[in-house]
Amino acid sequence: MTLGIETSCDETAAAVVADGTRVVSNVVYSQLEQHREFGGVVPEVAARAHLQRLVPVVEEALARADTQLDGIDLIAVTRGPGLIGCLLVGIAGAQGMGIAGGKPVLGVNHLAGHVYSAFLAEPGLKPPVLVLIASGGHTDLVLVEAHARYRLLGSTRDDAAGECLDKCARLLGLGYPGGPALDRAARLGDASRVTLPRTRLPGHEFSFSGLKTAVRRHLELNPAPDQDAQHDLAAAVEMAVAGQLVDGLDRASRRTGIDRVAIVGGVSANTGLRQMALARFGPGQLTVPPLDLCTDNAAMIAAAGHFHSAAGETPAYPLLADPSLELG
Ligand code: KG4
Numbered sequence: 001m002t003l004g005i006e007t008s009c010d011e012t013a014a015a016v017v018a019d020g021t022r023v024v025s026n027v028v029y030s031q032l033e034q035h036r037e038f039g040g041v042v043p044e045v046a047a048r049a050h051l052q053r054l055v056p057v058v059e060e061a062l063a064r065a066d067t068q069l070d071g072i073d074l075i076a077v078t079r080g081p082g083l084i085g086c087l088l089v090g091i092a093g094a095q096g097m098g099i100a101g102g103k104p105v106l107g108v109n110h111l112a113g114h115v116y117s118a119f120l121a122e123p124g125l126k127p128p129v130l131v132l133i134a135s136g137g138h139t140d141l142v143l144v145e146a147h148a149r150y151r152l153l154g155s156t157r158d159d160a161a162g163e164c165l166d167k168c169a170r171l172l173g174l175g176y177p178g179g180p181a182l183d184r185a186a187r188l189g190d191a192s193r194v195t196l197p198r199t200r201l202p203g204h205e206f207s208f209s210g211l212k213t214a215v216r217r218h219l220e221l222n223p224a225p226d227q228d229a230q231h232d233l234a235a236a237v238e239m240a241v242a243g244q245l246v247d248g249l250d251r252a253s254r255r256t257g258i259d260r261v262a263i264v265g266g267v268s269a270n271t272g273l274r275q276m277a278l279a280r281f282g283p284g285q286l287t288v289p290p291l292d293l294c295t296d297n298a299a300m301i302a303a304a305g306h307f308h309s310a311a312g313e314t315p316a317y318p319l320l321a322d323p324s325l326e327l328g
C-alpha cells in the first residue's frame with residue numbers, strides 16, 4: 001500500500017494505491033478559488049494553502065481507504081519539478097509522517113507521476129510505451145523503455161501546450177483557469193472558420209509560441225469579437241494544439257516502431273484532443289486516463305513511487321526538492 005502526496009503546484013493531493021495499480025482513495029483539494037483573483041497561480045499563496053490543507057487531505061485519503069499510517073508500506077512524495085515553496089511543504093510533511101510512522105519515503109518526479117497515470121488507467125499496460133506528457137509546464141515525448149526507465153525523445157522549444165491554451169484563453173477573455181474555459185468555448189464553435197498556423201519542427205520537438213502570437217494578431221485585426229467569433233477562435237486554437245500533439249505522437253510512433261501510445265497530463269483532459277486522438281489511434285493502441293487522473297493528483301505519484309521502488313530505487317534522507325528536476 002503506497003500513500004502518495006502531491007503539492008508541486010496548486011493542488012493539495014493525497015491518495016492510497018494498492019500494488020501500484022489499484023486506486024483505493026484519491027483526494028484532491030484544488031486551490032482554484034485562492035488564485036482566481038490573480039488570474040494565475042501565486043507561489044506564496046499556494047505554499048501557504050498546502051501548509052493548511054496537507055494534513056487534513058492526507059487524513060481524508062487514509063480514512064477513505066479505511067486505513068491508517070500503520071497500514072502503509074511506502075510514502076511517495078513529489079520532489080520536482082514544481083514551485084519550490086510548494087514542494088518543500090509536501091516533502092517536509094511526508095518526511096515528518098515517515099519518521100513518525102517508521103515508513104520509507106521515496107521522492108518522485110512529477111512527470112513520472114503523469115506517466116504512471118496511464119498505467120493506473122490501464123493496469124495491463126506494459127512497456128515499451130510512447131507517452132506524450134502535455135501539461136501546464138511541459139510538453140514531452142517520452143519513451144518508457146521499462147518500468148522506471150525513461151528516454152526523452154523531444155520537448156517543446158518554447159511554451160508548453162497547456163501554457164499556450166491558458167494564454168490564448170486569456171487573450172480571448174475566457175476566464176480562469178484558461179484550459180477548461182477554452183475547452184467549453186470550443187464545444188460551441190466551428191474551427192474551420194478561422195485559419196491558424198501549425199508549427200511542425202524536425203525531429204520530435206514541438207513549438208506553440210507562434211500559435212499564441214497568431215491569436216494575438218488575429219484579435220488585433222478582428223477586435224472585440226462577438227461570442228460566436230470567440231467560440232470559433234477557441235475551437236481553432238484547440239484544433240491547432242491537438243493537431244500538433246497528435247501528429248507528433250503519431251510520427252514518433254511510426255519512427256520508433258512502438259505502436260503502444262498514451263497521452264497524459266492536464267491537457268489530456270481536453271475534449272477535442274481526446275476525440276482527435278481516439279480517431280487517429282485504434283482503441284487497443286491508445287491510453288488516455290480518465291479526467292481525474294489527467295490533472296494533478298496523488299494517485300499517479302503513489303503508482304510511480306511503487307514502480308520506482310520495485311525497480312530498486314531507495315529512499316534518501318533528507319529528501320531534497322528540485323524545482324527543475326528532469327525525467328530520465
Ligand atoms: O498536469 P496539470 O494539471 O498541471 C501541471 O503539471 O502543469 O496541467 C495543467 C494544464 C493547464 O495548462 C490547464 O489549462 C490544462 O492543463 N487543462 C486543460 C484542460 N484541463 C486542464 N486544457 C485544455 N482542456 C482542458 N479540459
Ligand code: ZN
Pocket residue numbers: 110114135136265266295296
Ligand atoms: Zn502535472
